[in-house]
Amino acid sequence: MKSLLPALALFTGLTCALPACAQFQKSEDAIKYRQGAFRVMAEHFGRIGAMANGRVPFDAKVAQENMALVDALHGLPFSAFDAGSDKGAPNRARPEVWKDAAKFKAARDKLDGEMSKLAAAVKGGDLGAIKTAFGATGGACKGCHDDFRAKDYSAN
């Protein structure tokens, strides 16, 4: 699996550049797609975190399996912030996603950078390094959430 990580990360980064190319027929589809991708990605990210934080025993192979999925998935939601997809289904995207696209892209780039470091740490198999990289990656997630994710779902 180790050899898949960089290739898959590169691949998912190429799928669609920001601002999102419109591949969804309805904004509802874009919203549910990005929510689904975030959900699945977060689950596998969390399983790495459970090991990093000592809630479950560390297993290098399991960490690598989960990291491969995180790597494959974490770029996908960013392909689904189509223009107009602030509405169409309940969601938590703030208007700043579209109003300040450069800042949003910078937040995504920050995430990509931290994810790359986490992938390298998981590949290396050193739990201390994984813990450090996991914390930094979680910080990148939180930074973007703080700026671009509303507390409550819209009623749309």
Place this chain on the structure above:
Amino acid sequence: MKSLLPALALFTGLTCALPACAQFQKSEDAIKYRQGAFRVMAEHFGRIGAMANGRVPFDAKVAQENMALVDALHGLPFSAFDAGSDKGAPNRARPEVWKDAAKFKAARDKLDGEMSKLAAAVKGGDLGAIKTAFGATGGACKGCHDDFRAKDYSAN
């Protein structure tokens, strides 16, 4: 990308055997995870279908990119039919998912087989072969939906 397909398919098949190992803290988490994974997978499956059915021009590279994601994702929902996760959030899983686990596994195995053929066809790059394999894979999806997916969401 081509070399990723079989490895990733194998990998995702190993993640969790049926009946699902319980990795989710709440049944709501399992339900939302499998719905999210199905949603994202279906989106990329549909993009291959749009080419197979002539709605968009065929692009072998784009087909391969989407197939790599379908391959990475299509096994994931089946890791999330935890015992008790018929309830916890609105969902369409019929009781037969758990009552007739052998038949449900057979339906998943059928899907896996057709997906492998589709992956091979996409790798080969022949649109006629892709169209045939896409139709068979869609049939496997539908067969499982007919038997195990309710028409309406539960009120749970």
